[in-house]
Amino acid sequence: MRSNDAGNQRPSRPLTADQAWQITASRAAECVLFFDFDGVVAPVADDPSAVQPVPEVMAAIGGLAEVVQRVAVVSARPVDFLRERFGHLADIDLYGLYGLEHSHGSGETVTEPDALPWVPAMAELAERARAELPQGALVEYKRLSVALHWRTSPHLAEQVEAWGRAEAERLGMRVQTGRMVIEIKPPGDRDKGMVIRDVASSAGCAWYFGDDVSDIKAFNALRELEAADDSFFGICVAVANPETGQEVARAADLTIDSPQALGKFLAEALQTLRA
Numbered sequence: 176m177r178s179n180d181a182g183n184q185r186p187s188r189p190l191t192a193d194q195a196w197q198i199t200a201s202r203a204a205e206c207v208l209f210f211d212f213d214g215v216v217a218p219v220a221d222d223p224s225a226v227q228p229v230p231e232v233m234a235a236i237g238g239l240a241e242v243v244q245r246v247a248v249v250s251a252r253p254v255d256f257l258r259e260r261f262g263h264l265a266d267i268d269l270y271g272l273y274g275l276e277h278s279h280g281s282g283e284t285v286t287e288p289d290a291l292p293w294v295p296a297m298a299e300l301a302e303r304a305r306a307e308l309p310q311g312a313l314v315e316y317k318r319l320s321v322a323l324h325w326r327t328s329p330h331l332a333e334q335v336e337a338w339g340r341a342e343a344e345r346l347g348m349r350v351q352t353g354r355m356v357i358e359i360k361p362p363g364d365r366d367k368g369m370v371i372r373d374v375a376s377s378a379g380c381a382w383y384f385g386d387d388v389s390d391i392k393a394f395n396a397l398r399e400l401e402a403a404d405d406s407f408f409g410i411c412v413a414v415a416n417p418e419t420g421q422e423v424a425r426a427a428d429l430t431i432d433s434p435q436a437l438g439k440f441l442a443e444a445l446q447t448l449r450a
């Protein structure tokens with residue numbers, strides 16, 4: 176069904192998923208698909224280091240990378256972590272630490288030079304967090320950011336968040352909240368929205384799949400690109416979860432129930448794009 180595709184004119188909303196993929200099929204060569212990692216490609220688990228992507232999602236992403244212009248993962252995880260999971264797929268772009276790091280295809284990891292002076296301070300911060308936060312809080316050191324988790328000890332939420340905010344203020348750093356986590360980042364202005372603006376501005380079409388509040392900045396970037404260019408086609412997809420409630424879903428065009436459901440959704444999309 177291409178009734179909603181008005182050539183280079185933006186189709187009217189709301190669109191069904193099928194309509195959106197039909198339009199994408201007609202522009203596949205100029206389309207970039209962006210995926211957040213945790214809660215989207217991989218289900219959320221207690222131990223951040225043990226998380227693995229849903230196999231069906233990975234299979235579909237591999238197929239999609241062959242038919243669209245680019246596939247990119249945009250995550251708060253380091254590129255090394257993402258490469259361990261996506262490295263076997265040729266030609267995927269990885270944006271880690273909210274875009275502070277990136278790598279393309281099998282290329283090397285590039286780090287934003289402005290952020291590098293913050294590496295020692297982050298290491299010290301992680302050490303202090305391990306010493307000062309109560310047992311049950313999980314400290315995840317990521318070289319250029321530190322995530323403080325309370326998933327396995329939800330009663331510590333307030334205490335961990337307050338500690339993180341106070342330290343960030345003291346050190347002149349920034350915070351990003353997420354699903355049972357607060358993350359402390361260097362002061363520079365780098366977020367998922369900026370990654371999308373940089374990459375998608377040279378595309379004619381983009382999808383973004385996200386589940387968390389940090390992904391709303393990416394959704395907003397697609398909306399801005401649409402507002403600036405009548406021919407740009409952007410679709411924001413929320414992967415539902417009880418923790419972010421309706422906030423992410425409200426900002427999206429479409430909602431999918433879970434990372435597992437995303438596998439089926441993408442497999443069907445691939446059929447449409449290959450038809």
Ligand SMILES: O=P(O)(O)OC[C@H]1O[C@H](O[C@H]2O[C@H](CO)[C@@H](O)[C@H](O)[C@H]2O)[C@H](O)[C@@H](O)[C@@H]1O
Binds near residue numbers: 249250
């Ligand atoms: O941008 P993302 O790829 O979505 O990363 C956001 C955070 O994801 C991870 O934490 C979340 O997933 C963990 C594993 O499932 C879960 O235990 C935690 O409660 C979630 O917040 C990651 O560990 C963080 O560093 C990222 O900031």
